[in-house]
Amino acid sequence: MTASTSPSSARKxxxxxxxxxxxxxxxxxxxxIVAKLIYRYDVDAVTLIAFRMIFSLPFFIVIAVWKARTAQPLNNTEKGQIVILGLLGYYLSSFLDFLGLQYISAGLERLILFLTPSFVLLLSVFLMKKKITAIEWAALGTSYLGTVLVFVHDVRIGGSNVTIGGMFVLGSAISYAIYLLASGELVRRVGALRLVAYAMCVSSVACIAQFFILRPVSMLIQPMDVYSLSMINAFFCTVLPVFLTMIAVDRIGAATASQAGMIGPVSTLFLAAWILGEPITGIQLAGTALVLCGIYLLSKKKA
Structure with missing residues (x-):
């Protein structure tokens, strides 16, 4: 047995x-977290997402051009599907997400977005007549209970604004769930990395165009901190995670990579407390634990 195939090497x-x-x-x-820091300046969701896409677009163009040179050309149907998916899965979901972050805590935003797998499951029930097993119902109930627990807690503190923000982020999660469901067949034909690069290019163009339609060009003039935070948002919170997730899926499989993603809501909760000064309460921790348990059950069933 060679070193490359030994159990210790495989484990490593x-x-x-x-x-x-x-x-x-x-x-x-x-x-x-980065979005919350940017919102401390005179920046709204339209401007924030435009800066994010302006700085991330060059990276996705490079990937798109590279994949276009090494893969078969797309037919017109595939091109149309990619445009629709780019507008639905990244443009709309990102815009609603950043709108919601103007009103709710970063921790609650992450919890709501983490319900996306459950929305995929529910949509597959209504649209594809998929049957839900007992363990899947238990997973859904546990996840939603945890989110409702944190949501009610935040509403008591933040009032009606939390409801508005929560609805925006909920719309973001549902929009992305539809994207995931609709992209299943296309990703097998086009390839995951190529589809993401193309869809992100479409989304970036839409976000940037939206800015120039709705906001004056003078809004591009911002303090240097806004540019710095936007570059961090573009590269470290958008481009780099896409690549890392693709590499992880290739190495350990989609199911395991999905389970590893459960660290997301927890990391957001503690980063928000550390960087933004958002309080961590027992109710928030309990709600987060319930959501993580629910998603874990769901991922185990999928596996």
């Missing part, structure tokens, strides 16, 4: 892949 490769997945999940979750 698995742990490296798991670490990559965890880092990717934490970085992606950190976008909520």
């Amino acid at each position: 490769l698995f742990l490296i892949g798991l670490l990559i997945a965890i880092v990717g999940a934490v970085l992606f979750s950190t976008k909520a």
Whole structure:
């Protein structure tokens, strides 16, 4: 048995892949923290997401061009599907997410977004007539109970604004769930990395165009901190997590990478407390634990 195929070597490769997945999940979750920091300046959701896409677009263009040169050309149907998925899965979901972050805590935002797998399951029930097993119902109930627990807690503190923000982020999660469900067949034909690169290019163009339609060009003039935070948001919270997640899926599989992503809500909760000064209460910890338990049950069933 060679070293490359020995159990210890295989275990090491698995742990490296798991670490990559965890880092990717934490970085992606950190976008909520960075957004909150940017909102301390005279910046709204339209401007925030425009800066994010302006700085991340060059990276995705490079990937898209590279994949276009090494893969078969897309037909018109595939091109149309990618445009629709880009607008639905990244443009709309990101815009609603950043709108919601103006009103709710970063911890609650991450909990709501983490319900996306359960929305995929529910949509598959209504649209594809999929049957839900007892363990899946238990997973859904546990996850929703945890989110409702934190939501009610935050409403008592933040009032009606929390409801508005929560609805925006809920819309974001549902929009992304529809994207995931609709992209299943296309990702097998086009490839995951290529689809993400193309869809992100479409989303970036839409977000940037939206800015120039709705906001004056003078809004591009911002303090240097806004540019710095936007570059962090673009590279470390958008581009890099996409690559890390793809690498992790290739090394350890989608199911395990998905389970590693459960660290996201927890990391957001503690990063928000450390960086933003958001309080951590027993109710928030209990709600987070319930959501994580529910998603874990769901991921085990999928596996």
